[in-house]
């Protein structure tokens with residue numbers, strides 16, 4: 001069974017994590033943030049060491065390792081019924097991050113919509129990351145050189161995914177506006193495309209439950 005999925009795509013600092021976490025609070029959506037999963041790893045393990053090695057330089061963790069970790073974590077969430085694929089919509093944030101990952105995930109994802117959180121203003125992205133470095137104690141946000149490499153990595157490896165998924169399923173969202181405005185755009189697009197997780201009330205209310 002393929003997972004009904006929406007993707008959040010955007011440069012570091014574009015607000016994927018904020019929007020993903022907010023959507024994940026709504027019944028019927030399950031948020032998976034790849035970066036958060038990496039950050040919970042024990043840094044003494046081989047995969048934890050690999051994460052530190054690459055993220056501290058602003059680079060991506062190798063694809064096979066990343067996808068393997070993704071599978072293990074998603075399976076755990078399914079087994080513990082935290083993520084219920086038959087009724088929940090998966091909100092992916094930070095994965096896939098390049099074409100190779102998209103191809104590896106393709107057999108298991110039914111991508112309904114890709115939200116492109118775009119931002120032309122590089123200086124604003126950098127300012128957001130620096131603010132986050134202090135607030136969330138993120139070492140990879142604190143260093144200008146690492147930030148520069150991450151933005152380049154995004155342009156080179158992740159931005160081509162927009163072409164991979166094709167314009168018909170991409171919703172362009174101006175990510176420079178306040179989070180509540182961005183969220184409003186996202187939820188409006190979901191409703192317009194009738195992407196309402198199975199098992200939650202439909203707009204007509206004919207198969208849903210209240211409360």
Ligand code: ADP
Pocket residue numbers: 011012013034035036038054055056058059060061062066093094095096097101140150
């Ligand atoms: P941001 O979106 O701000 O770059 P994340 O928290 O999503 O931050 O990711 C932090 C770091 O974790 C990345 O710079 C990268 O090294 C690693 N990472 C996260 N997701 C992936 C992925 N899908 N593939 C490879 N590396 C990843």
